[in-house]
Amino acid sequence: xxxxxxxxxxxxxxxxxxxxxxxxxxxxxxxxxxxxxxxxxxxxxxxxxxxxxxxxxxxxxxx
Amino acid sequence: xxxxxxxxxxxxxxxxxxxxxxxxxxxxxxxxxxxxxxxxxxxxxxxxxxxxxxxxxxxxxxxxxxxxxxxxxxxxxxxxxxxxxxxxxxxxxxxxxxxxxxxxxxxxxxxxxxxxxxxxxxxxxxxxxxxxxxxxxxxxxxxxxxxxxxxxxxxxxxxxxxxxxxxxxxxxxxxxxxxxxxxxxxxxxxxxxxxxxxxxxxxxxxxxxxxxxxxxxxxxxxxxxxxxx
Numbered sequence: 001x002x003x004x005x006x007x008x009x010x011x012x013x014x015x016x017x018x019x020x021x022x023x024x025x026x027x028x029x030x031x032x033x034x035x036x037x038x039x040x041x042x043x044x045x046x047x048x049x050x051x052x053x054x055x056x057x058x059x060x061x062x063x
Numbered sequence: 064x065x066x067x068x069x070x071x072x073x074x075x076x077x078x079x080x081x082x083x084x085x086x087x088x089x090x091x092x093x094x095x096x097x098x099x100x101x102x103x104x105x106x107x108x109x110x111x112x113x114x115x116x117x118x119x120x121x122x123x124x125x126x127x128x129x130x131x132x133x134x135x136x137x138x139x140x141x142x143x144x145x146x147x148x149x150x151x152x153x154x155x156x157x158x159x160x161x162x163x164x165x166x167x168x169x170x171x172x173x174x175x176x177x178x179x180x181x182x183x184x185x186x187x188x189x190x191x192x193x194x195x196x197x198x199x200x201x202x203x204x205x206x207x208x209x210x211x212x213x214x215x216x217x218x219x220x221x222x223x224x225x226x227x228x229x230x231x232x233x234x235x236x237x238x239x240x241x242x243x244x245x246x247x248x249x250x251x252x253x254x255x256x257x258x259x260x261x262x263x264x265x266x267x268x269x270x271x272x273x274x275x276x277x278x279x280x281x282x283x284x285x286x287x288x289x290x291x292x
Contacts (some may be wrong), residue, residue: 034080038077042072042076044280045283046279
């Protein structure tokens with residue numbers, strides 16, 4: 001997992017109701033209502049990617 | 064971890080974000096109210112000084128009296144400033160306070176224009192004031208200011224045109240020309256105010272996202288530790 005100090009992310013991935021992997025671009029994620037974003041983030045299963053590389057949540061949120 | 068407790072945590076985080084947003088809005092309103100109170104006091108001092116420097120005396124034959132402008136600056140200035148200053152210190156952040164301040168500030172423009180004999184340059188005070196009022200990041204405050212300044216120009220343009228335009232017989236639609244430029248400024252200031260408010264909300268939501276992320280990490284760690292034991 002990259003710890004790039006630059007921060008930010010392009011896409012997120014999270015498990016759907018049937019366990020399938022779902023993805024959202026950063027801009028689509030930011031358009032979600034706050035309640036939905038908080039549900040995803042507090043679920044503990046969200047993963048952040050910059051390009052194809054996974055980044056730590058702490059680095060991802062350092063936009 | 065049950066779905067019920069997860070949902071309760073989500074609701075609590077969202078509620079705290081809204082609370083943070085409202086608190087920062089209130090803090091902005093209250094601090095802007097106090098800033099405006101100092102401006103109100105400063106304008107009063109300035110208006111009295113202006114009247115004393117420009118037209119301290121009136122003459123009726125050989126009789127010298129205090130010019131009405133001096134009384135206007137002292138009395139009207141006090142009337143215009145007293146209520147906003149009192150509200151700013153007694154009820155900072157109250158919705159009525161900022162609307163009273165906006166109305167008073169526009170009436171201050173009118174008084175200063177009158178004291179300067181309707182000088183067109185003093186009309187710049189209107190636009191400066193609108194810019195300062197935009198600091199509330201509330202378009203309704205700008206709407207109040209617009210209605211007051213347009214109404215004041217309209218009435219004084221009919222009753223006493225020299226005091227607002229510096230000439231005795233301006234076109235009847237002159238107030239509309241002034242109002243147009245005020246609306247021009249207010250449309251953009253209102254847009255910026257709305258954007259500023261949105262930025263405050265985004266900041267509050269950013270805090271909630273970080274809080275949720277920490278909650279998620281804690282949840283993940285709990286699951287791992289249960290699996291290990």
